[in-house]
Amino acid sequence: MIFSGIEILFFSLGVITTLAMGTTYYYNTKFKFNWGTWSSICLGIFLFIFGIAWSFSSILEGEPRAASMGLVVFVIPAIIFLVLGRRLALKKAISN
Numbered sequence: 001m002i003f004s005g006i007e008i009l010f011f012s013l014g015v016i017t018t019l020a021m022g023t024t025y026y027y028n029t030k031f032k033f034n035w036g037t038w039s040s041i042c043l044g045i046f047l048f049i050f051g052i053a054w055s056f057s058s059i060l061e062g063e064p065r066a067a068s069m070g071l072v073v074f075v076i077p078a079i080i081f082l083v084l085g086r087r088l089a090l091k092k093a094i095s096n
Contacts, residue, residue, distance in 0.1 A: 005060045013053055020045045027089065037088040044081030051075035 003011075024041060027033075033041070051074030058067035 005056070009053065009056045009060070012056075013049060016049055016052065020049070031089045031093045033085075033089055034092060037085050037092070040081050040085035040088060044078045044085060047074050047078035047081065051078060 024045070031037075051070055054070035054074060055067040058064070058070055
């Protein structure tokens with residue numbers, strides 16, 4: 001076996017982090033985020049990555065209930081923060 005579960009976890013976390021940073025940079029150059037947008041988006045990205053890492057590591061340890069609760073507790077608020085940050089960025093862009 002070439003890759004175990006933890007190597008796949010760190011690789012996927014690296015890909016998700018790189019995509020999140022690149023997308024955030026692209027939209028920042030397009031919309032010029034304010035501090036509220038930045039804080040909402042950064043907190044959403046952090047919670048999303050943390051939730052994915054929590055759930056994947058819980059599955060590797062054989063705790064599927066902890067994995068599903070990690071998705072509920074961390075990823076759902078992350079999606080809410082990301083949507084809020086998007087709304088704040090679009091609201092600022094429309095008013096300019």
